[in-house]
Amino acid sequence: MxxxxxxxxxxxxxxxxxxxxxxxxxxxxxxxxxxxxxxxxxxxxxxxxxxxxxxxxxxxxxxxxxxxxxxxxxxxxxxxxxxxxxxxxxxxxxxxxxxxxxxxxxxxxxxxxxxxxxxxxxxxxxxxxxxxxxxxxxxxxxxxxxxxxxxxxxSPVTEPAKKHKMEYWRDERGLLHVPKRKLGDILHRKKYIN
Ligand SMILES: Cc1cc2nc3c(=O)[nH]c(=O)nc-3n(C[C@H](O)[C@H](O)[C@H](O)COP(=O)(O)O)c2cc1C
Missing domain, CATH: 3.40.109.10 (NADH Oxidase)
Structure with a gap:
């Protein structure tokens, strides 16, 4: 791996x-x-x-x-x-x-x-x-x-986080969902604000 x-x-x-x-x-x-x-x-x-x-x-x-x-x-x-x-x-x-x-x-x-x-x-x-x-x-x-x-x-799953909603949660089947912030929301090119 x-x-x-x-x-x-x-x-x-x-x-x-x-x-x-x-x-x-x-x-x-x-x-x-x-x-x-x-x-x-x-x-x-x-x-x-x-x-x-x-x-x-x-x-x-x-x-x-x-x-x-x-x-x-x-x-x-x-x-x-x-x-x-x-x-x-x-x-x-x-x-x-x-x-x-x-x-x-x-x-x-x-x-x-x-x-x-x-x-x-x-x-x-x-x-x-x-x-x-x-x-x-x-x-x-x-x-x-x-x-x-x-x-x-x-086997938890990841999903794109909605802005400012980072809480992980279990669905009715007990599957754990783990939101992760989207790349576009955390990646700043050249300057933080262009
Ligand atoms: C510094 C740190 C402390 C944590 N402490 C706990 C904890 O006390 N209990 C727990 O169940 N999970 C704990 N976690 C796990 C986080 O809840 C978990 O990393 C987060 O929900 C993201 O899920 P992932 O690790 O699957 O990406 C901790 C994680 C970090 C980085």
Whole structure:
């Protein structure tokens, strides 16, 4: 799969088959994250790989799903993620900031996952203090993001967004629609306003 088609195909997945995600797949995703760009090459990010049932069950209730969908969009018990990668910023490497690094690293994770047939959802709404407690994250590390992973049990579709209407939504069959702004609405040639 070439990079551009992976970028086009990737969608956030919130329904998963209950198939184990291997250690080697997780290691490959974290290796892809490790190689992402980093300002001054400081590389402040570290990763916790979780794919055992007990720890997955501890992480799941700490996450919030798709707040734009009325009533939330929490996966049913038999559709929960089979693995997680928790991205932490090690403050001993970088006292403040690191969000741009997280962005670049997480996108590498999402695309590396896709290449292995693994769906993903980048989750930033979570209970950070409880997660730190459950995963023994030391106080000098700040958990920034949780990447939920698993073999996809849904195939969301993209559609052109109507101006200023970006909310994703599920139809009566449960199909997730993800509006994306049209190229003509975001591409400015030569100057922002000509
Ligand atoms: C920084 C960031 C934080 C996000 N946090 C959450 C989250 O807490 N829960 C969730 O269900 N989705 C979360 N998402 C996923 C977005 O809802 C999703 O990317 C968006 O709806 C567009 O869909 P797409 O990823 O399929 O293109 C997050 C995405 C980003 C980039």
């Amino acid at each position: 070439n990079v551009y088609s992976a970028i086009q195909r990737r969608r956030s997945i919130r329904r998963f088959k209950q198939q184990k995600i291997s250690d080697s797949s997780l290691v490959k995703m974290i290796d892809a994250a490790r190689l992402a760009p980093s300002a001054s090459n400081i590389q402040p990010l570290e990763y916790i790989a979780v794919n055992d049932k007990k720890t997955c069950a501890e992480v799941f209730p700490l996450l919030k799903w798709a707040r734009l969908i009325e009533g939330g969009d929490t996966p049913e018990e038999d559709k929960r993620p089979a693995a997680y990668i928790v991205v932490v910023i090690n403050r001993n490497f970088l006292a403040k900031g690191g969000r741009h690094e997280v962005g670049a690293a997480v996108q590498n994770i999402l695309l590396a996952a896709l290449e292995d047939g693994i769906g993903s959802c980048w989750v930033r709404s979570f209970n950070a203090s409880k997660l730190s407690e459950k995963l023994n994250i030391p106080e000098y590390c700040k958990p920034d993001s949780v990447i939920a992973l698993g073999v996809p049990a849904e």
